Structures are given as structure tokens and as C-alpha cells.
Amino acid sequence: MKMRPGIAGVGCAVPERVLTNADLEKLVETSDEWITARTGIRERRILRADEDPADLGIAAARQAIEHAGLFPADIDFLITATNVSEMLVPGSSPFICEGLKIKKEIPFFDLIAGCTGFVYALKIAADLVSSGSYGNVLVVGLEALSRFTDWQDRSTCVLFGDGAGAAVVRKISGDRGILASCLAADSSKWDLLRIDAGGVKTPASLQTVEQRQHYLKMAGSEVFKSAVQMMAETTEKALAQAQLSKYDIDWVVPHQANRRIITALAKRLDIPMEKVIVNIERYANTSTASIPLALREALDDGRLQPGEIVVLSAFGAGVTYGSIVLRW
Numbered sequence: 001m002k003m004r005p006g007i008a009g010v011g012c013a014v015p016e017r018v019l020t021n022a023d024l025e026k027l028v029e030t031s032d033e034w035i036t037a038r039t040g041i042r043e044r045r046i047l048r049a050d051e052d053p054a055d056l057g058i059a060a061a062r063q064a065i066e067h068a069g070l071f072p073a074d075i076d077f078l079i080t081a082t083n084v085s086e087m088l089v090p091g092s093s094p095f096i097c098e099g100l101k102i103k104k105e106i107p108f109f110d111l112i113a114g115c116t117g118f119v120y121a122l123k124i125a126a127d128l129v130s131s132g133s134y135g136n137v138l139v140v141g142l143e144a145l146s147r148f149t150d151w152q153d154r155s156t157c158v159l160f161g162d163g164a165g166a167a168v169v170r171k172i173s174g175d176r177g178i179l180a181s182c183l184a185a186d187s188s189k190w191d192l193l194r195i196d197a198g199g200v201k202t203p204a205s206l207q208t209v210e211q212r213q214h215y216l217k218m219a220g221s222e223v224f225k226s227a228v229q230m231m232a233e234t235t236e237k238a239l240a241q242a243q244l245s246k247y248d249i250d251w252v253v254p255h256q257a258n259r260r261i262i263t264a265l266a267k268r269l270d271i272p273m274e275k276v277i278v279n280i281e282r283y284a285n286t287s288t289a290s291i292p293l294a295l296r297e298a299l300d301d302g303r304l305q306p307g308e309i310v311v312l313s314a315f316g317a318g319v320t321y322g323s324i325v326l327r328w
């Protein structure tokens with residue numbers, strides 16, 4: 001029987017604390033009406049100051065490993081997709097590995113590809129599995145963007161939430177698994193989404209802190225315009241590569257950045273919204289965690305069934321974008 005790399009288990013975790021649009025009305029000049037109409041977001045989960053983001057990644061990973069019917073000791077490679085890691089050095093992966101108590105000295109690395117990080121990491125994991133070098137690759141999307149959010153900037157602070165998602169990629173049978181993928185990027189748009197200070201170009205200083213340069217900045221409407229076209233383009237290419245058409249798609253699980261972007265994508269792909277998994281209203285944009293969070297929800301409520309054709313599609317800082325077509 002044909003075996004190909006696929007997602008054998010999915011997990012997710014979000015912080016307990018809920019921040020509603022009404023809460024944000026008390027922080028900045030905004031309204032529940034504006035946020036809901038422009039983004040589809042009603043609330044998001046935000047880490048408390050004393051909570052460690054890595055714990056979310058560990059919880060999501062545990063759930064994904066269990067769902068795959070495996071134990072942490074079975075994992076032989078870890079990729080953590082994140083925009084803002086636990087520490088600049090050594091990133092997030094060692095902390096997840098420590099928390100999972102994986103006794104083996106498995107290789108790991110952090111992957112920075114904006115909100116597309118989870119899709120990029122899945123493709124790399126699938127290639128590692130295909131090559132035969134590794135059997136069970138754990139992919140974690142871990143994001144605590146609240147720690148880099150300017151709570152005085154209404155144009156960004158309403159958009160993001162914290163969370164983590166994970167997937168175990170291994171060879172699976174029954175003609176299931178990852179059928180095709182298309183990853184892409186446009187470096188000329190690097191300045192659309194940025195954290196200016198704290199890296200080596202502009203190291204942290206009193207001045208950078210005073211000028212609020214450690215916070216995320218975004219040219220929202222420019223990102224918006226590119227996002228729909230980019231996700232549609234890579235979805236169409238991946239579908240063609242898999243020799244499938246839009247009529248074969250059972251589910252689209254898009255990166256949850258803005259409900260209007262998701263609706264426009266569905267329209268462009270000519271896919272009814274009933275086939276699109278959306279949970280942005282409760283979690284906002286959790287970046288690399290958004291796709292596994294939505295996937296897990298569709299599994300838990302019974303929408304996603306074995307054998308169905310699923311499209312994962314994302315875009316993000318870099319700018320990066322990409323889509324994966326798989327048979328669940």
C-alpha cells in the first residue's frame with residue numbers, strides 16, 4: 001500500500017485569559033463594532049505576564065503526539081515555527097524539547113517564516129520524512145505576539161492573540177497524506193510587517209525602548225491586498241500539482257488573519273464558505289498557531305473526516321506565503 005508523509009496527529013493550546021473587544025475599548029480608541037466588522041474578531045486569548053509561552057507549545061505538542069498514537073520518545077526531529085521565540089538565543093525549540101522530556105538527543109531548530117511558518121515547517125517535515133532520514137517529525141507553531149504588541153496602537157493591538165498548535169508528520173497509509181505544496185515569498189515586501197529593534201540591525205537600547213521600536217508594526221491594508229492573491233495563487237498551483245480541481249476540495253483551512261481576507265480568498269477560489277474553517281472570532285490572529293488551531297477544532301467537532309481533501313494556506317511577514325494540499 002502506498003505510504004506518504006501526512007499529518008498523523010494535531011494538537012493545540014491557548015491561554016486561559018480572554019481579552020474581549022470590550023476590554024480593548026478601555027485601552028485604545030476603538031469599538032467592538034469596528035473590530036468585528038473589519039476583522040471578524042470578537043475576542044482573543046492573551047498570556048498573563050507570569051505565564052511561559054513554551055508551556056503552550058509543550059501542551060499542543062503533547063496533544064498532537066497522543067493523537068498520533070505515539071509517545072514523546074518516538075519523536076526524532078522538532079521544528080518550531082515562530083515569529084518571536086522564547087529567547088533570541090537559543091530560540092524556542094530546546095524549551096519544548098525539555099518540556100516533552102524527550103530523552104533522545106534529537107535535532108531541532110526554530111523556523112522564522114512569518115505567519116506562513118507552520119505551512120513551511122510542514123513541507124520541510126514532509127521532505128525529511130520522505131527522504132527516510134526521520135520517521136516522526138514534530139512541527140510546533142508557537143506564538144506569543146502579545147509580548148510584542150503595542151497596547152497603545154489600535155491598528156495592531158486588536159488583531160493578534162496567543163496560542164500554539166502542533167502536528168506530527170510521519171508516513172501514513174491509505175492514499176492519505178500531503179499530496180502537493182507550493183511555497184513562495186516576495187522579499188521586496190519585507191517592510192510590511194516588522195519589529196524594528198531588538199535584532200542585530202538595531203540592537204536594544206534605551207532609545208529603542210523609548211521609541212517603542214520593539215513592538216510589531218504593520219502596513220495592514222498593503223498586507224491585506226497581497227494576502228488574498230498570494231494564497232489563491234499558491235493554492236491553485238498546489239491543486240494543479242496534485243492533479244485536483246477546486247471541485248475536489250472538501251475543506252480550506254486558511255491562516256486566520258482577518259475574516260474579510262478569508263471570505264475574499266473563498267470567493268476568489270470559488271469555494272463556498274461552508275467549506276472554509278474559520279475560528280478567528282475567538283482567537284484572533286495567532287500567526288503560526290492559527291492553522292493547527294482551526295484544524296484541531298474541525299477534527300473535534302467532526303467536520304473533518306478521513307479521506308477528505310484539505311487545503312492549508314497562509315501568508316505572513318517576509319512576506320512569505322504558501323499552500324499545501326493533503327488527503328486527511
Ligand code: UT7
Pocket residue numbers: 029030031034035038039115154155156158159193218220221222223224257258285287315316317
Ligand atoms: O498574518 C498577517 C498579519 N497581518 C494581517 O493579516 C493584516 C491584514 N490587514 C488587515 O487585516 C486590515 O488591513 C486591518 C484590519 C489591519 C485594517 O483594516 P482596513 O479596512 O484595511 O482599515 P485601514 O487600515 O484602511 O483603516 C481604516 C480606518 C483608519 O482611519 P482613517 O485614516 O480612515 O480615519 C484607521 O485609523 O480605521 C482606523 N482604524 C481603527 N479604528 C478603530 C485602524 N484600526 C482601528 C481600530 N479601531 N482598532
